[in-house]
Each structure stands twice: as C-alpha cells, then as structure tokens.
Amino acid sequence: MTPHDILDDLGSVIFDEAVAARTGMDRIRIRGGRRLSGAIQIGGAKNAALPLMAASLLTDEALVLFRAPRLADIETLAILLRQHGVVVDMNGTGKECALTLRAADIHNTEAPYDLVRKMRASALVLGPLVARCGRARVSLPGGCAIGTRPVDLHINGLRSLGAEIELDNGYIEARAPKGLVGAEIVFPFVSVGATENLLMAACLARGETRLVNAAREPEIVDLAQCLVAMGAKIDGAGEHTILIQGVDRLHGAKHRIIADRIEAGSFAIAVGMAGGSVELTGIELDLMGVAADRLRDAGLTIEPTAGGIRVACEPGGITGIDVMTEPYPGFPTDLQAQMMALLSVAQGASMVTETIFENRFMHVPELCRMGANINLHGASAMIRGVPRLTGAPVMATDLRASMGLVLAGLAAEGETLINRIYHLDRGYERLEEKLAGCGADIERIGADGT
Numbered sequence: 001m002t003p004h005d006i007l008d009d010l011g012s013v014i015f016d017e018a019v020a021a022r023t024g025m026d027r028i029r030i031r032g033g034r035r036l037s038g039a040i041q042i043g044g045a046k047n048a049a050l051p052l053m054a055a056s057l058l059t060d061e062a063l064v065l066f067r068a069p070r071l072a073d074i075e076t077l078a079i080l081l082r083q084h085g086v087v088v089d090m091n092g093t094g095k096e097c098a099l100t101l102r103a104a105d106i107h108n109t110e111a112p113y114d115l116v117r118k119m120r121a122s123a124l125v126l127g128p129l130v131a132r133c134g135r136a137r138v139s140l141p142g143g144c145a146i147g148t149r150p151v152d153l154h155i156n157g158l159r160s161l162g163a164e165i166e167l168d169n170g171y172i173e174a175r176a177p178k179g180l181v182g183a184e185i186v187f188p189f190v191s192v193g194a195t196e197n198l199l200m201a202a203c204l205a206r207g208e209t210r211l212v213n214a215a216r217e218p219e220i221v222d223l224a225q226c227l228v229a230m231g232a233k234i235d236g237a238g239e240h241t242i243l244i245q246g247v248d249r250l251h252g253a254k255h256r257i258i259a260d261r262i263e264a265g266s267f268a269i270a271v272g273m274a275g276g277s278v279e280l281t282g283i284e285l286d287l288m289g290v291a292a293d294r295l296r297d298a299g300l301t302i303e304p305t306a307g308g309i310r311v312a313c314e315p316g317g318i319t320g321i322d323v324m325t326e327p328y329p330g331f332p333t334d335l336q337a338q339m340m341a342l343l344s345v346a347q348g349a350s351m352v353t354e355t356i357f358e359n360r361f362m363h364v365p366e367l368c369r370m371g372a373n374i375n376l377h378g379a380s381a382m383i384r385g386v387p388r389l390t391g392a393p394v395m396a397t398d399l400r401a402s403m404g405l406v407l408a409g410l411a412a413e414g415e416t417l418i419n420r421i422y423h424l425d426r427g428y429e430r431l432e433e434k435l436a437g438c439g440a441d442i443e444r445i446g447a448d449g450t
C-alpha cells in the first residue's frame with residue numbers, strides 16, 4: 001500500500017508518522033533489463049508547490065493551487081500550515097490534485113521543531129509570518145543527509161527588512177511590530193529558499209526591495225507569477241536582480257503550478273538507463289533547460305511533441321561526459337545522483353562535480369555495490385563506465401539519491417531491492433506505477449514481503 005492509497009482510504013487525512021511507519025518500511029523491488037515504451041504524465045513541481053503553499057499566509061483570502069503533486073512533503077507542509085490556522089483542503093480529481101489554502105485567521109505563529117525537522121522547506125513560513133503578523137517563532141531546520149543547510153541568508157535578509165531576530169534554544173524569534181521596510185539585499189551566494197522567503201516577505205514591506213544575486217530557478221518565476229496574481233508588484237523574477245514594490249495587502253488567486261522539471265529529468269534518465277522511447281507529457285522542453293542539452297550530449301534523443309517531450313535511447317547508447325552542478329541556469333543539483341547512475345553505464349569516463357551541497361554523494365557507495373566504478377575526489381566523482389550493473393539490496397538515504405538507485409535498478413542484471421523508500425515518497429508521485437506503466441518490472445512490497 002502506498003501513502004497515497006492510505007490517504008485515499010482516509011480521505012485527505014494528514015500524512016503522519018503512522019502512515020510513514022506503515023509505508024516507510026515498504027521496499028521497491030526492480031528486475032532490470034526491460035526496455036521502456038509508452039507515456040508518463042509529469043506532475044506539478046514539488047519545489048514550486050512548497051513556496052506557493054507558504055505564500056497563502058500572506059493573505060486572508062483563498063489561494064487555489066492546481067496540479068498540486070500528491071507527495072509526502074506536500075502533506076508535511078499542510079500539517080504545519082494547519083497548526084498556524086490555515087484551512088487546507090486537497091481535492092484530488094483523478095491524477096490532478098487542487099489545493100485550496102485560506103489563512104483567514106492565523107492563531108499561532110510558531111513552527112515547532114518536530115514538524116520543521118521533517119522538512120527543511122518548512123522554513124519558508126518565516127518570511128510570510130513576519131510580513132503578515134509582525135512576528136514568528138520558527139525552529140531552525142537542522143541539517144539533513146545532504147548537508148548542514150543553514151538559514152543564515154534568510155535571517156540576515158529579514159534583518160535587512162527591519163525585523164529584530166534572535167536565536168533562542170534552536171528557534172528563530174523574529175519581531176517586526178511596526179512592519180517590514182523595503183531594503184537592498186545582496187546575497188553572498190545564490191540560495192533558492194532565501195530568495196523565496198525574502199521575495200514573499202518583501203511583498204508586504206513598506207517601499208522598494210531589491211534582491212541582488214537572486215536565485216533564478218523556474219520555481220522562483222512561478223512563485224513571483226502567483227504573488228503578482230495576488231496583487232504583488234514584482235519585476236525581474238528569473239533574473240539576477242528582483243525588484244519588489246511593497247503593497248498593503250494581498251488578495252486570493254488561482255494558480256496552476258509549473259511542471260516538475262526534476263521529475264521529468266529523472267524519467268528521461270530512466271529511458272537512458274533501460275533503453276526505449278517514452279513520451280513525457282505535461283512538460284515543455286524549455287523548462288528542462290541545460291539538463292536536456294547534457295542528456296543529449298550523453299546520447300539521448302529528446303524532441304518536443306504536441307503534448308510534451310519524447311525521450312529515446314538505444315540500449316548501451318550512453319557516452320561519458322563531464323557534468324558540474326550549478327545554480328540555474330546551470331545543471332541542477334537535484335539531477336546529479338540520477339545523472340551519475342546514467343554515467344555509471346556509459347561508454348568511457350565521466351567526471352561529476354557537485355558545487356551546491358557538501359555531502360550529496362550518498363548514492364555513490366550504493367551504486368558501487370551494484371558494480372559501478374566510481375571514485376570520489378573531494379567535490380568530484382570520477383566515473384568509469386561499466387558494461388552492466390548487477391542488482392543488489394541497497395539503502396535509500398535521501399530523495400534524489402534514492403531515485404538514482406531506482407534508475408540503476410532498471411539497467412541492472414537481476415533483482416534490486418531498495419529499502420527506506422519513504423525518501424522517494426517525499427518527491428515522486430506514483431513512481432512505481434508510472435514506470436511499470438512503461439514496461440519496467442518494478443513493484444512496491446511491504447516490509448513483510450507482500
């Protein structure tokens with residue numbers, strides 16, 4: 001049973017520890033060597049949906065988000081928002097889910113550790129709460145498998161907007177009793193979350209705010225478009241500098257979440273691993289950015305279709321290339337693990353360099369257990385392609401590393417058993433259903449083997 005089956009049974013009952021406990025011990029079993037064919041529907045972007053949900057705190061009117069992905073991370077943020085007083089309804093109609101959020105009355109401005117620790121993106125309620133309510137007490141997120149991931153840029157940016165902030169017993173105590181005042185904020189390095197938090201806060205600050213060296217991801221542009229639909233005045237989203245003219249209040253809006261470019265990239269790599277031809281529907285080629293170019297360099301064919309993009313690859317048709325992760329428009333760090341799986345079965349050698357996170361190579365030991373030839377040298381991994389991988393029991397450690405292992409299983413000879421797949425449920429909706437629908441021999445099995 002997947003978390004979504006349980007959620008369907010229990011309506012939109014919140015995804016909680018009990019659900020995770022029952023499904024978190026689930027495993028995924030893959031028997032490799034099956035070519036893929038058919039079509040996969042790409043869902044709404046997790047990393048757009050999360051900040052958009054936090055934006056609901058900025059108004060007392062309803063915000064409706066279409067094409068919301070049914071994922072554990074979305075449920076986790078829904079829990080957090082509900083305890084602030086936001087009414088959150090998920091209306092799943094078939095494959096699409098509409099989220100309606102209304103923060104008419106925020107009766108609690110504290111985001112507790114036991115919720116924030118589950119998902120770093122919970123810190124995105126900080127800016128909206130301070131902007132709307134003049135105060136917030138948000139737990140520091142703590143580190144995670146891929147790095148320490150502090151929020152100093154979020155905090156310093158809010159201080160620039162006039163908030164008084166103290167760190168107290170692992171919590172961020174923020175006060176702005178007279179409201180926020182626009183300012184120029186220059187980020188010392190690019191941060192997606194800090195850009196989003198301060199973009200939202202600046203919408204209700206008095207005067208003009210300039211965010212310099214802002215993140216340029218498509219998810220930032222999507223957030224800005226929704227905020228403008230809510231009455232915000234924003235120019236330059238997606239560029240180096242974003243200009244925001246503060247307004248007194250924001251109103252409700254309806255917004256369709258952009259497609260998930262990381263989900264699409266992950267499935268494109270699945271075709272590269274298994275061979276075959278698959279249409280990814282609901283995604284535009286432009287949204288794939290440089291990831292599409294690098295996948296073509298590695299040997300995939302990727303062409304636009306009327307409903308999306310078609311990805312094709314001959315088995316064994318992958319060539320080794322060098323890849324470096326960078327902030328958008330560079331190669332996305334969220335595709336690094338998946339790309340490494342692909343390059344582990346390429347002809348020739350590759351070098352993958354991770355410049356965003358300090359510990360995002362957790363998938364390497366597991367890929368090596370499947371026969372990959374990878375050596376780490378600091379922030380770079382030297383990969384020598386092998387003719388084939390062999391199936392093995394492996395451990396998922398974080399969301400994207402887990403997907404890398406699923407992809408390796410598609411190409412491996414024999415059976416791969418992936419444990420701790422709750423990591424996958426955080427970011428991939430109906431993963432095994434989508435891949436099985438294209439011919440993969442993949443199934444979710446309970447802890448008791450059923």
Ligand code: EPZ
Nearest residue numbers: 047121149150151152153154191192193194334356357399
């Ligand atoms: C977002 O995380 C994404 N998450 C991540 O996707 C993605 O990997 C990351 O951006 C980079 O693209 C969501 O959008 C929910 P950052 P975020 O702030 O905002 C350091 C996935 O798999 N930093 O751009 O947390 C930080 O430690 C997830 O879907 C500070 O030092 O990333 C990291 O090394 C994983 N201080 C680097 O900057 C700060 O105040 C980039 O982080 C903020 C960040």
